[in-house]
Amino acid sequence: xxxxxxPESRRERRDPSRAPREIAPAAPDTEAQALxxxxxxxxxxxxxxxxxxLHEVQDALGHVPREVLPVIADGLNLSRAEVHGVVTxxxxxxxxxxxxxxxxxxxxxxxxxxxxxxxxEHAQERLGCHAxxxxxxxxxxxxxGRYTVSPVFCLGLCASSPAIVIDxxxxxxxxxxxxxxxxxxxxxxxxxxxxTAKDAA
Amino acid sequence: xxxxxxxxxxxxxxxxxxxxxxxRDSAALAVGADEVADALRAECARRxxxxxxxxxxSRGLLWLEPLVEVATPAGRVAYGPxxxxxxxxxxxxxxxxxxxxxxxxxxxxxxxAAAHPLHHGLTDQIPYLAKQERLCxxxxxxxDPLSLADYEAHEGxxxxxxxxxxxxxxxxxxxxxxxxRGRGGAAFPTGIKWKTVAATRAMQKYVVCNADEGDxxxxxxxxxxxxxxxxxxxxMTIAAMAVGxxxxxxxxxxxxxxxxxxxxxAIARATAAGFIxxxxxxxxxxxxxxTRKAGGAYVCGEETAMLESIEGKRGxxxxxxxxxxxxxxxxxxxxxxxxxxxxxxxxxxxxxATFYRDYGVGRSRGTLPIQLAGNIKHGGLVEKAFGVTLRxxxxxxxxxxxxxxxIKTVQVGGPLGAYVPESQWDLPLDxxxxxxxxxVVGHGGIVVHDDTADMAQLARYAMEFCxxxxxxxxxxxxxxxxxxxxxxxxxxxxxxxLKPGMPxxxxxxxxxxxxxxxxxxxxxxxxxxxxxxxxLSALNHYPEDFGLAKPDREAA
Numbered sequence: 001x002x003x004x005x006x007p008e009s010r011r012e013r014r015d016p017s018r019a020p021r022e023i024a025p026a027a028p029d030t031e032a033q034a035l036x037x038x039x040x041x042x043x044x045x046x047x048x049x050x051x052x053x054l055h056e057v058q059d060a061l062g063h064v065p066r067e068v069l070p071v072i073a074d075g076l077n078l079s080r081a082e083v084h085g086v087v088t089x090x091x092x093x094x095x096x097x098x099x100x101x102x103x104x105x106x107x108x109x110x111x112x113x114x115x116x117x118x119x120x121e122h123a124q125e126r127l128g129c130h131a132x133x134x135x136x137x138x139x140x141x142x143x144x145g146r147y148t149v150s151p152v153f154c155l156g157l158c159a160s161s162p163a164i165v166i167d168x169x170x171x172x173x174x175x176x177x178x179x180x181x182x183x184x185x186x187x188x189x190x191x192x193x194x195x196t197a198k199d200a201a
Numbered sequence: 202x203x204x205x206x207x208x209x210x211x212x213x214x215x216x217x218x219x220x221x222x223x224x225r226d227s228a229a230l231a232v233g234a235d236e237v238a239d240a241l242r243a244e245c246a247r248r249x250x251x252x253x254x255x256x257x258x259s260r261g262l263l264w265l266e267p268l269v270e271v272a273t274p275a276g277r278v279a280y281g282p283x284x285x286x287x288x289x290x291x292x293x294x295x296x297x298x299x300x301x302x303x304x305x306x307x308x309x310x311x312x313x314a315a316a317h318p319l320h321h322g323l324t325d326q327i328p329y330l331a332k333q334e335r336l337c338x339x340x341x342x343x344x345d346p347l348s349l350a351d352y353e354a355h356e357g358x359x360x361x362x363x364x365x366x367x368x369x370x371x372x373x374x375x376x377x378x379x380x381x382r383g384r385g386g387a388a389f390p391t392g393i394k395w396k397t398v399a400a401t402r403a404m405q406k407y408v409v410c411n412a413d414e415g416d417x418x419x420x421x422x423x424x425x426x427x428x429x430x431x432x433x434x435x436x437m438t439i440a441a442m443a444v445g446x447x448x449x450x451x452x453x454x455x456x457x458x459x460x461x462x463x464x465x466x467a468i469a470r471a472t473a474a475g476f477i478x479x480x481x482x483x484x485x486x487x488x489x490x491x492t493r494k495a496g497g498a499y500v501c502g503e504e505t506a507m508l509e510s511i512e513g514k515r516g517x518x519x520x521x522x523x524x525x526x527x528x529x530x531x532x533x534x535x536x537x538x539x540x541x542x543x544x545x546x547x548x549x550x551x552x553x554a555t556f557y558r559d560y561g562v563g564r565s566r567g568t569l570p571i572q573l574a575g576n577i578k579h580g581g582l583v584e585k586a587f588g589v590t591l592r593x594x595x596x597x598x599x600x601x602x603x604x605x606x607x608i609k610t611v612q613v614g615g616p617l618g619a620y621v622p623e624s625q626w627d628l629p630l631d632x633x634x635x636x637x638x639x640x641v642v643g644h645g646g647i648v649v650h651d652d653t654a655d656m657a658q659l660a661r662y663a664m665e666f667c668x669x670x671x672x673x674x675x676x677x678x679x680x681x682x683x684x685x686x687x688x689x690x691x692x693x694x695x696x697x698x699l700k701p702g703m704p705x706x707x708x709x710x711x712x713x714x715x716x717x718x719x720x721x722x723x724x725x726x727x728x729x730x731x732x733x734x735x736x737l738s739a740l741n742h743y744p745e746d747f748g749l750a751k752p753d754r755e756a757a
Contacts, residue, residue, distance in 0.1 A: 047512075047531065048493075048511050048512040048513035048531075049513060050513030050514070051493065051494070051495075051496060051510065051511075051513055052493070052494070054496075055455075055494050055496075076513075082514075085515050086513070086514060086515050089496070089498065089515040089516065090495075090496025090497055090498050090515075090516070091496070091497035091498060092455045092495075092496040092497035093496060108417030108418075108616065108666075109417040109418060109575065109612055109616060109648045109659070109662070110417045110418045110574040110575040110646075110648045111417070112659075112662070113575035113576040113648060113649060113650045113651070113654065114575065114576055114603065134668070134683075135665045135668060135669050135686075137669045152456060152497075153415065153417070153497075153499060153666070153669075153670075154414075154415055154416070154417045154419075154456065155227075155456050156227065156228075156414065156419070156420040156422075156423040156454075156456065156457060156460075157227065157228050157231050157420070158417060158418045158419065158420055158572065158574030158575065158580070158646070158648065159228065159263040159264065159420070159572065159573060159574045159577070159580025159581050159582075160228055160231060160232060160263055160264075160266070160580065161574070161575060161576075163231060168458065170227055170230060170231035171231055171232075172228065172231035172232050173231075173232055
């Protein structure tokens with residue numbers, strides 16, 4: 001890193017057809033990038049700031065879009081690969097926008113003992129979402145973008161199994177009927193919001 | 202103090218004010234506690250009843266949540282599980298009218314209320330609770346978790362005050378003498394860790410609390426953070442004083458948003474009141490504490506992977522040595538303990554090492570907050586001295602399975618713990634006794650399965666979970682887990698390509714055992730090293746679920 005670049009590489013750098021990316025005039029920030037830049041600026045001095053920054057970005061945007069990774073890398077003096085590595089390592093971070101409602105179903109042992117596997121199947125079926133990956137551990141989003149169903153491994157409600165989370169609200173002692181009732185409620189309130197919006201327009 | 206006036210004392214409330222407790226623990230919120238609280242407020246307003254509503258922690262009787270308690274002169278009276286729809290009927294039955302009667306249990310409880318199906322009498326006399334030995338969880342569910350006044354009124358900060366009056370090495374000695382061992386699962390003597398950090402010279406030292414409680418069947422860390430957060434803060438502060446650390450982190454799972462919220466608020470209030478911060482209780486010693494939200498990676502519960510994560514990296518396990526006590530967070534000496542380990546410390550300092558040591562058996566001293574979970578009728582938190590048996594826990598406390606079917610197996614100690622068959626349910630809960638049969642006490646989580654459980658599928662799941670969660674650094678864990686899933690599949694359903702009649706099963710079983718041996722002995726950390734525990738225990742104790750002959754006791 002600290003060695004002088006060889007004359008060849010210098011010439012290469014001057015070749016305008018091969019201009020290195022960092023010299024290219026920066027495109028204006030997208031909204032997400034501007035947000036990430038502000039978060040990084042505020043928190044970069046914290047020790048081990050990357051996870052707190054990623055959390056804040058995801059809390060604000062619902063996911064960590066790929067376009068913000070270079071901004072974060074730049075602000076923390078990391079490589080893009082390092083930031084990409086961290087984002088993709090942790091199950092919590094999403095690089096794709098999730099559905100409007102996120103449903104997490106616990107698939108760990110305590111919930112399994114009370115029928116979580118069947119509940120997980122039921123949730124996917126009802127919401128038209130299909131988990132994928134070798135062990136079905138990646139979230140699936142419905143085609144209409146309304147729902148994302150994701151497995152989760154333990155919510156700490158193991159004495160009230162099975163447990164799920166819908167949009168940050170915990171629900172325990174679940175079964176298919178109770179699940180359907182909750183989803184019916186969401187659909188009713190979505191419909192009335194849509195109705196109100198239509199009336200207003 | 203910026204804490205709101207303590208509501209639980211209700212001294213300031215008028216004579217006709219009724220104090221009612223509705224828990225704020227997530228296990229209560231997940232079954233409608235907020236809705237119950239709203240209904241109570243609305244119903245009392247409608248009837249003109251002056252209500253003093255306290256959002257306490259959970260008592261740990263989780264099958265009764267939401268457990269509503271009404272303060273009476275004889276003590277708190279319990280109703281549960283209460284739904285929002287039950288509230289009006291309970292008030293109609295006189296549940297709130299008993300609050301201001303004379304101080305004798307029989308005369309204060311309205312007979313109509315006592316006859317109500319949700320009535321459980323005085324909370325403290327419910328056998329599930331009365332038979333426990335609550336040291337760590339003594340305040341749980343009794344106080345308003347965020348009230349500094351409540352905490353102080355219930356022995357809070359007494360441990361820290363005692364510690365500040367002692368030289369550092371005397372604090373460490375108290376913890377050593379108490380016999381406290383790491384409650385996160387590894388059971389390493391806490392005092393020895395502290396001694397190592399104290400003896401290591403450095404400009405900066407850290408205290409890190411591992412609150413990445415990812416084991417299925419465990420929730421005592423979550424309950425502590427949500428229900429008695431100052432106890433954890435006090436324990437960590439004592440550790441910081443003992444080893445000379447000035448900065449601390451609590452690494453909390455992203456799956457525990459309520460715990461994160463409560464801890465952050467508790468840290469802010471404790472700092473503002475001078476219990477932590479630049480000048481701990483006027484001692485001119487500093488301890489700055491903050492939380493860090495994890496990212497949903499199970500392996501970050503391994504201490505070195507957790508350190509990497511706090512440093513902002515992928516949670517990849519570090520090779521040891523160096524020990525974190527010597528080169529830990531940001532390369533500095535670091536005390537790392539589990540929530541319950543830290544939470545046990547204030548009492549040890551305030552009541553003395555001997556008091557704590559007098560509980561327990563053998564080398565397992567003190568108490569363990571045991572979590573009864575899964576297919577169990579009376580799931581919840583049972584804090585008992587070591588030495589209690591599974592059979593007592595399952596039947597005397599747990600009341601058998603929730604489904605009413607016979608209990609087939611119990612997994613103790615999380616996803617990396619062994620499945621314990623009925624023949625071992627009379628063993629005393631003790632680190633050494635469990636280790637002798639290839640099981641672990643771990644973090645004290647007990648997951649019950651009834652006779653519908655398919656042990657081959659549960660064994661497969663253990664391997665699958667390891668494949669999903671492995672950090673990928675070492676081969677036995679990263680590859681072994683995937684191969685393990687495949688081998689179990691071949692045992693359960695022999696591939697069609699196999700010639701009929703070809704005896705392939707014994708070979709596959711041998712292969713699985715060899716694989717487990719490699720994982721146990723060749724993995725870098727407990728993730729790969731202990732995944733074989735549930736697999737082998739399922740195979741050894743329930744071979745019929747794998748399509749094998751029933752166990753031959755002699756051979757086993």
